[in-house]
Amino acid sequence: MSKRHSAKFKIDRRMGQNLWGRGKSPVTKREYGPGQHGQRRKGKLSDFGVQLKAKQKLKGYYGNISEKQFKRTYQEALRLKGDSSENLIGLLERRLDAVVYRAKFVPTVFAARQFISHGHVKVNGRRVNVASYRVKLEDVIEVKDASKQLAIVLEAVQSGERDVPDYIEVDHSKMIAKFQRIPTLSDVPYPVQMEPNLVVEFYSR
Structure with a gap:
């Protein structure tokens, strides 16, 4: 880790x-910070x-x-x-780990990084294991077939904690996402x- x-x-x-x-x-x-000095009054x-x-x-x-x-x-x-x-x-937002997280394929952005580095993600049909890979418009991001039933994936898809933003089109039945447009700050x-x-x-x- x-x-x-x-x-x-x-x-x-x-x-x-x-x-x-x-x-x-x-x-x-x-609400205070970590460590022994976390509760100190902040100036x-x-x-x-x-x-x-x-x-x-x-x-x-x-x-x-x-x-x-x-x-x-x-x-x-x-x-x-x-x-x-x-x-x-x-x-x-065009980082692959951010897109995988936004698409709700995994529960956290940290999990997204690990998920990608372990080879569970494909972009336009090719496996990509670099979390910082920059996604382009209309790129198709998908979870590898063998990984679609992993507990971490099923948990994320069913979670009601957050919604998929409208600049990413997702089909959770196929575990496929498409990057539709580059978002602005107000979109994220x-x-x-x-x-x-x-x-x-x-x-x-």
Whole structure:
């Protein structure tokens, strides 16, 4: 188990928010941060602190991806035409692990990463085992036939915790999803407020 995967609940508590909107989040029981100093009174954050927290929150939501990968995504968002903060969200939502999670093939984004790396997912008929693989418009993502009856898949499909957003078309009877369009910030069903504009400000300092 990766360090990032094992520490997922600490991310919720460090941010003080239920990032994924899950009932199991420890924030529902303890709103203070992890560790012996978690209950210390928090002072008002500086502009830098606010921007840093926005970055950590967005990074954490997508499975706490590495700083190197996240910054590379930001730099790519800058190169694209249009609003950089919207571009950043669009690029993050095109990650294969994000699409697998959004399609409700697995219960968490951490599970999506592991599911992909273990070879359970195909894109346009070819197996892809890289979680950061960038999905293109009209790409067809499917769960491998031998994996469709796995308990983790059946649990996710039947879960009422979240809905599939309308920019992904899903047929759960065949375990196939199609990436229909690149979403904007307002399209993405984040359980908490995300502020990609502050992330752009953080990196452009």
